[in-house]
Amino acid sequence: MNPVIETILQHRSIRNFADRPLSDEQIRTIVECAQAASTSSFIQAYSIIGVKNKEVKRKLAELAGNQSYVENNGHFFVFCADLYRHQIIGEMEHMDVSASLESTEKFMVSLIDTALAAQNAVIAAESMGLGVCYIGGLRNHLPEVCELLNIPQRVIPLFGIAVGYPAQAPDKKPRLPFQHIYHEETYRQDRTEFEKQLGQYNEVISSYYQKRTNGKRDDTWTEQMANMLSKPVRMYMKEFVESQGFNLK
Amino acid sequence: MNPVIETILQHRSIRNFADRPLSDEQIRTIVECAQAASTSSFIQAYSIIGVKNKEVKRKLAELAGNQSYVENNGHFFVFCADLYRHQIIGEMEHMDVSASLESTEKFMVSLIDTALAAQNAVIAAESMGLGVCYIGGLRNHLPEVCELLNIPQRVIPLFGIAVGYPAQAPDKKPRLPFQHIYHEETYRQDRTEFEKQLGQYNEVISSYYQKRTNGKRDDTWTEQMANMLSKPVRMYMKEFVESQGFNLK
Numbered sequence: 001m002n003p004v005i006e007t008i009l010q011h012r013s014i015r016n017f018a019d020r021p022l023s024d025e026q027i028r029t030i031v032e033c034a035q036a037a038s039t040s041s042f043i044q045a046y047s048i049i050g051v052k053n054k055e056v057k058r059k060l061a062e063l064a065g066n067q068s069y070v071e072n073n074g075h076f077f078v079f080c081a082d083l084y085r086h087q088i089i090g091e092m093e094h095m096d097v098s099a100s101l102e103s104t105e106k107f108m109v110s111l112i113d114t115a116l117a118a119q120n121a122v123i124a125a126e127s128m129g130l131g132v133c134y135i136g137g138l139r140n141h142l143p144e145v146c147e148l149l150n151i152p153q154r155v156i157p158l159f160g161i162a163v164g165y166p167a168q169a170p171d172k173k174p175r176l177p178f179q180h181i182y183h184e185e186t187y188r189q190d191r192t193e194f195e196k197q198l199g200q201y202n203e204v205i206s207s208y209y210q211k212r213t214n215g216k217r218d219d220t221w222t223e224q225m226a227n228m229l230s231k232p233v234r235m236y237m238k239e240f241v242e243s244q245g246f247n248l249k
Numbered sequence: 250m251n252p253v254i255e256t257i258l259q260h261r262s263i264r265n266f267a268d269r270p271l272s273d274e275q276i277r278t279i280v281e282c283a284q285a286a287s288t289s290s291f292i293q294a295y296s297i298i299g300v301k302n303k304e305v306k307r308k309l310a311e312l313a314g315n316q317s318y319v320e321n322n323g324h325f326f327v328f329c330a331d332l333y334r335h336q337i338i339g340e341m342e343h344m345d346v347s348a349s350l351e352s353t354e355k356f357m358v359s360l361i362d363t364a365l366a367a368q369n370a371v372i373a374a375e376s377m378g379l380g381v382c383y384i385g386g387l388r389n390h391l392p393e394v395c396e397l398l399n400i401p402q403r404v405i406p407l408f409g410i411a412v413g414y415p416a417q418a419p420d421k422k423p424r425l426p427f428q429h430i431y432h433e434e435t436y437r438q439d440r441t442e443f444e445k446q447l448g449q450y451n452e453v454i455s456s457y458y459q460k461r462t463n464g465k466r467d468d469t470w471t472e473q474m475a476n477m478l479s480k481p482v483r484m485y486m487k488e489f490v491e492s493q494g495f496n497l498k
Binding site: 002003004005007008009011013027028029031032033034035036037038040041042043044046047048049050051052053056080085086088089090092093095096097099100101103104105106108109111112114115116118119120122123124126127128132133134136139148149150151152155158159173175176178180181182183184185186187188189191194195198221222223224225226227228229230231232233234235237238241247249 | 260276297301329352357376382401431481
């Protein structure tokens with residue numbers, strides 16, 4: 001196993017950081033690694049906002065559902081899907097680009113571009129001995145996040161990444177069985193096999209929680225997912241992304 | 250610079266591969282690395298289809314716009330946003346999860362989850378000395394791709410990744426200036442500064458193309474983007490993702 005694969009497989013989310021900021025050089029390297037990711041037709045459809053200001057981080061933490069590690073970390077990145085610069089480019093080059101920018105296709109492209117860049121940033125940070133946690137909770141209150149960070153039309157903050165020196169060493173969470181994620185040649189739709197795999201995974205997850213909580217928690221993955229998904233959240237999202245000029249046609 | 254950051258910064262897309270398949274062990278490691286990525290609320294909303302069959306790869310190459318490297322590579326992965334298993338889980342646990350699964354929020358979550366996993370796969374492959382190329386061209390004809398790969402409702406193939414032993418060593422493509430991608434504290438909306446940065450980047454890109462094509466090509470980035478975006482593509486996407494049960498509410 002080479003050091004890159006080792007870093008990738010060692011990943012776990014860190015939610016408790018030492019009180020020590022990242023250096024400007026660390027931040028720059030992380031962003032440059034993000035930029036090195038592939039980008040669809042060279043579109044580079046993302047921006048990254050780095051937040052150091054304690055008061056702003058405190059407000060973001062509040063908006064994200066009071067997650068303390070959004071406030072307390074070494075640096076906080078906000079990753080945004082960004083077609084604003086392409087809007088300006090259309091104006092600079094006197095070409096009408098709005099139908100493209102408003103398409104569901106470009107909405108997808110901007111999300112994928114941003115996520116590829118973010119994962120590069122994460123792996124780079126972890127390779128430096130830093131810990132990270134993705135903060136999807138920012139999507140609880142995107143209008144407020146946009147106002148706080150001066151975010152224009154054609155930009156959507158997708159998630160934050162809290163980065164810092166780890167002050168905890170959590171266990172690795174077991175993932176779905178390889179055979180359940182990976183299909184050979186075509187997508188398998190064998191319901192019996194499917195439920196059997198999920199049953200086996202449920203046992204793994206249940207004993208993971210039991211061990212981790214001294215028996216206080218023993219829910220299965222399918223229970224956890226069904227409970228979560230039976231309560232729809234962030235149902236304002238469709239209207240919001242449309243109001244930002246995305247996903248309209 | 251550590252070996253991880255080196256691998257990340259060395260990235261370039263490879264579009265010409267030696268005629269040598271990946272081993273099953275390589276494939277497994279790449280998929281396990283994909284699975285190690287963060288996933289929103291542990292939802293694991295993706296699947297990966299690995300295609301070895303030459304005839305299927307040939308058809309995919311045709312659908313992706315006749316890109317030869319979709320057919321000729323060491324292995325071809327199709328990365329899919331996947332909420333199908335969560336649909337089944339709802340049935341297994343007797344809970345109604347459809348409003349969640351049909352939300353724009355979960356559409357975004359499944360895209361982001363898939364892209365994070367894919368980028369881990371890419372970095373892992375590159376660390377093994379393999380080259381990769383993302384194939385967004387699969388989105389040219391998604392209904393046909395779905396039929397070919399037996400893909401059910403609540404699954405969207407987002408892109409392919411061609412992986413293999415590189416038979417070329419292309420230049421690294423210069424990215425947007427750091428200051429243009431990275432914002433400190435809040436999103437900068439200074440139009441003058443913005444256009445100045447793009448102007449500088451245009452010079453970089455123009456001389457990159459001149460050098461690479463012996464002067465045959467010298468377009469700027471803003472020209473390239475405006476030309477591309479003035480011709481909307483894949484405008485069937487909104488309807489298609491809705492027909493797959495995504496992005497409906």
